[in-house]
Amino acid sequence: MKHPKLYYCPGHMSFASHVILTEIGKPFEAITVSVKDGATQSPEFKRINPKGKIPVLDTGSEILTESAAILYYLALTNPECRLVPDSAMGVSRAIEWTNWLSTILAGPVGQHVRPERFTNEEHARPGVKEKGTENLLIAYAEINDRLAGQEWALGDCYSIVDPTLLIFFKWGNQLKLDMSQFGHWCEHAKRMERRPAVQAALAAENISIW
Numbered sequence: 001m002k003h004p005k006l007y008y009c010p011g012h013m014s015f016a017s018h019v020i021l022t023e024i025g026k027p028f029e030a031i032t033v034s035v036k037d038g039a040t041q042s043p044e045f046k047r048i049n050p051k052g053k054i055p056v057l058d059t060g061s062e063i064l065t066e067s068a069a070i071l072y073y074l075a076l077t078n079p080e081c082r083l084v085p086d087s088a089m090g091v092s093r094a095i096e097w098t099n100w101l102s103t104i105l106a107g108p109v110g111q112h113v114r115p116e117r118f119t120n121e122e123h124a125r126p127g128v129k130e131k132g133t134e135n136l137l138i139a140y141a142e143i144n145d146r147l148a149g150q151e152w153a154l155g156d157c158y159s160i161v162d163p164t165l166l167i168f169f170k171w172g173n174q175l176k177l178d179m180s181q182f183g184h185w186c187e188h189a190k191r192m193e194r195r196p197a198v199q200a201a202l203a204a205e206n207i208s209i210w
């Protein structure tokens with residue numbers, strides 16, 4: 001059987017899939033596609049994912065795109081790793097999180113990082129960026145509230161949601177938001193950093209969350 005291939009870029013959304021593949025502990029191949037250098041928009045990569053986005057998982061028989069789809073696929077094909085809960089409510093809560101996080105990426109994060117993708121008018125870009133930051137802080141405060149009194153995003157059960165939260169936490173620091181105001185999330189990030197698979201993925205991507 002062919003090993004799965006993860007197309008990823010260090011410090012990007014693909015980090016969550018990288019952590020989960022590492023948690024699972026089976027062989028996989030990690031292929032870097034640089035967002036900064038525009039490799040995600042290259043014709044070669046667009047033959048793999050016409051959307052021009054990472055992560056992409058080549059399962060050996062199919063190409064999967066979208067972080068959440070990849071994460072659920074990895075969890076469901078490796079049930080012994082218990083990376084999503086068994087109960088209907090547990091799964092639904094996981095979907096609630098991953099869906100919400102993906103809208104935050106497509107909305108406020110995008111507006112802050114790439115305002116030019118939201119307006120054709122150059123003079124409007126600073127306003128888009130500013131609104132993106134404002135919305136990002138609102139969303140981050142909600143995430144922090146949700147983590148109050150919880151070890152993991154889904155309570156006692158570590159899941160595919162947790163590494164997704166960690167990459168959003170890293171972006172907060174990278175975008176110079178004051179992440180210390182989000183105390184519950186800081187504790188979550190520190191708990192995450194103690195997991196060997198997280199340490200291994202951070203080392204493999206040569207990134208820090210701080």
Ligand SMILES: N[C@@H](CCC(=O)N[C@@H](CS)C(=O)NCC(=O)O)C(=O)O
Nearest residue numbers: 012013035040053054055066067102
């Ligand atoms: N909806 C996708 C979005 C993924 C996404 O936005 N990836 C960004 C990096 S964080 C990307 O590949 N950007 C490349 C580009 O826009 O050229 C998902 O959740 O996987």
